[in-house]
Amino acid sequence: MDFASLSTQLLVGLSRAMILFIVCAGLSFILGVLRVPNIAHGSLYMIGAFAAYSIFTHLGSSSSGFWLALILAPLVVALVSLVAERALFCHLYQREHLMLLLFTFALMLILDDLVKITWGPEYCSVLAPNILRGSVSMFGASLPRYNLFLLIVGPLVAIFLWLFVNKTKIGKISRAAAVDREMVGAVGINVSWVFAAAFVIGCFLAGLGGALVAPTVSICLGMDHDIIIEAFLIVTIGGLGNIWGALVGSLIFGVTHSFGVLLWPQFAIVFPYAAVVIVLLLRPRGLLKSVW
Amino acid sequence: MLRVEAVEKSFDDFKAVNGANLVVGKGELVAVIGPNGAGKTTLFNLITGQLKPDEGRITFKGEDIGGLPPYEICKKGIARSFQIVNIFPRLTVFENVQVAVLSQQRKSSELLHPAHNIAVEETEVILESVGLSGKALEVAGSLSHGDQKILEIAIALGNEPELLILDEPTAGMSPEETSATMELIKRLADTRGLTILFCEHDMEVVFSVAQSIMVMHQGRTLVQAEPQEVRRNKEVQEAYLGGE
């Protein structure tokens, strides 16, 4: 194992971690405010990828098509989630927790089949724009440009999210709702709309993750299952509802997985799980402070 | 029997209990009083293990019990009721008490004998003594608030405790219910030889029943003494009685 393949693999792991982070940040955000692990999150990620594919091909598979897809696909996902939230989900906020959880599961089942109906079972792919194709040589290793691009996008999303949560009014309200929802209701803020906003923003991030991952994988049915399970693990080790925890968890997961690929490709998946088990043995409540 | 020495507990920056001292002798009926937020419930939670103390010692019959999990503390002979009704709402009244009796008899994990033949007599005796026999088969969640508070005490009795801790046993009760409940508590103390530690809002009740009163203010123990002496205490009058 030489330095070049090691650093390439590290880059792949880190860029995978960025995708995971964006998805998990959305999951964690919803979890923090609504206290529901959104099981449909993976499906929304998948819809993001498929929507990016459709927009991309409609616009003649051009570079500008890619950029537009990157912006529009997450909005499509946000719209889907808004419809689901306002039509059904919002009527359940007063109910037992488990019902909310099961609703997101029902949503997953329905969305999965709708994706199958809309896009069919074929594999689809999206091409990255010209400037992001190929790779650059650095320190004797060849590093794929698109992965470098992801390394820039990930921290950008993290910064935006931080600004959003800490500096905007709605972010502050949703943070307060995570800690004390009675108080938010008491000061005259419509809690239902805070929840709706949180849900839609979280789902938007899932869609963004899906659109970003589109050029690096073949888009297919079933891509939702892998990501949601990984996302659950990451959020659990990161600390429920803690966005920075999601970042740390994603990094651990992405990097251990990519080194697993080097060491034992067939069972690479075992490595991040082992890391998770170790983390949970040492800190059963996650690495960073959970919001609740 | 129970001794609490200089116990402290804080949540983030807030010191909920800041130097509490308490002595409960065998067979005594001891009350803890203090305004809302004085740390009474927190103190009880520290004694029965729902919370772990940051500082200080809690000993029961000479044994250090500070920081043990609640189920260990219960097995040492301390049972409690809660301020906010804390029962098993989907079980019947009978089953509510039986769960505690089974635990006391170390039979909670028994698998092969039907539960409805076990610990029946003990459970019925307890229900009889608190006056809930007539409602034994009702689902606990459907009882009136007053009955649920009584059921709280009955569950605690199921553990055959030496020390019974009652957190505002009459909270939310009507005046008639309150005096009936206090009668019940006094009777239990006499007939079962129980040591009882309780906290209570109603001053009249406290001063008529308790043999010793501990006054808490802002997480701190002001004084623990006999009722007459507490009444005369200057500090207490300023901090608490004077305020009403």
Added chain:
Amino acid sequence: MFRGITEKRLLWFLAIIFIVLLIFPSILPRFYTYIIALIFVTSLLAMSLNLVVGYGGMFQFHHGVFYGVGAYTVALMLTKTSLPVWVGFVAGPVMATVTGFLIGWFCVRLTRLYFAMLQISLGSLIWAIAFRWYTLTGGDDGIHGVPMPALLSSQNNSYYFILVILTICLMAMYLIVKSPFGRTLQAIRDNPQRCEAVGINVRRHQLKAIVIATFFAGVAGVLFVVLERSVFPDLLFWVLSLEVFIMCLLGGWFTFAGPILGAAIIVSLRTFVGIYTEYWTLVLGVILILLIFFLPEGVMGYFLGKFRPLAKEVAHRSE
């Protein structure tokens, strides 16, 4: 042993059902016998889950793993080793129980949502391993044509075998639910904090419940192999687990027999809806949403609720 728990009339009723079920294979077409046997297997799985969910109040979201582990264990033992058949039949539930203990040990330390998420994740690891370990498990294809002893070779005989084992398991579960252990478990479901305060080690009790439930899930896994003669990774997949969860919800999880009803409804729906459309999960999702909105206590719970005054009277008489 059962006297006093149940009314005599109910026992007669159950005996008649049992006899009817015994006659079924000789009067029904092969396909229906198969579906009924599949309902039996799935019922056992759903019932075992309900021990943890309905009685224990834990969010056991990946129960299918233990079913799959039981099935894979017996399939592997029968195809890859020459040990006697009964060893395989015992090994299935035992392996499921061991897995249940390991995963449960991690999960019971966590609060409910953590519990659910961690269990889905850890269970998926087992799925991923079964999926990728091609040389051992056959990967995506699974293992087919698991040899069965001559006694179980015909479908009718497997039907009887499954029925008998199911009956034994149901009796055992009924005893467990009615035992002090089961009663304490329900108390934990209602109020874990209070249970700690009456001297119950809640975590240990929950772990025991998980271990017991996973044992029965493992038995269900063995029965699945007896019926199907094959295993495949879908048995371990978390969507199956959630489907079983829906069965409990649909039938009514605060009732003992509810999950059987739920399993019967879901299995038959899947079979007959599957004839007309390939979008079964869409149908399942819609069913789940309808349940959440209109029948949160399940079908059985709904009817018991409607007739509660009556049920209470019956309870009075039997005490």
